[in-house]
Amino acid sequence: MAVLPKANQPFHFYTRLNLVEFTGKKATNLRELVEIMKEVPGSVIYHHTHHYLQQHLYLSPEPPNDFAYWIGYILKEEELGEEIASIDLCQFSTIRSLREKIIETIEAHLSRNPGILRTAPLGAEFHFFRSITFILPTPYVASDLSEFLKVLKKITIHSIYYHMFEARLRLEKGENDFSCWIEDMLGEKELAREIAKLDPYTFTMEGLRAELCSLITKYIPGEMIECQE
Numbered sequence: 001m002a003v004l005p006k007a008n009q010p011f012h013f014y015t016r017l018n019l020v021e022f023t024g025k026k027a028t029n030l031r032e033l034v035e036i037m038k039e040v041p042g043s044v045i046y047h048h049t050h051h052y053l054q055q056h057l058y059l060s061p062e063p064p065n066d067f068a069y070w071i072g073y074i075l076k077e078e079e080l081g082e083e084i085a086s087i088d089l090c091q092f093s094t095i096r097s098l099r100e101k102i103i104e105t106i107e108a109h110l111s112r113n114p115g116i117l118r119t120a121p122l123g124a125e126f127h128f129f130r131s132i133t134f135i136l137p138t139p140y141v142a143s144d145l146s147e148f149l150k151v152l153k154k155i156t157i158h159s160i161y162y163h164m165f166e167a168r169l170r171l172e173k174g175e176n177d178f179s180c181w182i183e184d185m186l187g188e189k190e191l192a193r194e195i196a197k198l199d200p201y202t203f204t205m206e207g208l209r210a211e212l213c214s215l216i217t218k219y220i221p222g223e224m225i226e227c228q229e
Contacts, residue, residue, distance in 0.1 A: 007185035015159040042095035047131040157205040
């Protein structure tokens with residue numbers, strides 16, 4: 001039977017728990033929204049651009065972020081709302097750069113429309129929340145691709161979310177944990193690149209799991225796959 005390369009350092013799978021906290025800050029118009037966005041912690045920006053994805057892990061991908069929804073549906077600034085919604089989150093490796101892009105887009109709109117500043121109806125203000133994440137170890141460890149695939153099939157979607165989304169963006173690693181380990185520890189550069197090229201925002205979480213498993217399976221000898229089934 002073929003032997004797969006073993007990693008010097010095994011991959012330890014982690015998962016996450018999330019607590020949402022109200023910051024006490026709220027905005028009634030675009031200028032207030034921008035000023036508060038500039039001062040709040042990155043965990044606030046992360047929450048309002050990712051919480052829908054976290055809460056509805058099985059539903060259709062590419063959900064609207066909170067800023068786009070409030071601007072488009074509450075302030076009735078449909079064009080700006082669409083601009084914010086169309087920002088490709090996958091293109092950003094830090095919350096800081098994502099924050100700057102959203103602010104830049106809103107400020108450009110304000111510059112083009114200096115005499116127009118719509119106010120949200122009473123009770124429909126934008127309330128700022130932040131995400132507090134607790135990272136927890138799981139009992140799962142993998143030393144080669146076969147073991148990695150076996151674990152990937154049974155870990156929770158919260159664990160997949162942590163390693164594919166949170167580690168890359170919120171923790172500012174610049175790349176997802178799976179690609180880093182597969183390239184650095186196993187030397188499977190092509191597979192690592194294939195995973196890195198995935199846009200995780202275009203999948204449901206179960207769809208993302210299935211796609212990851214499909215990619216990894218191509219790099220494991222058939223007899224090893226059969227042993228897992």
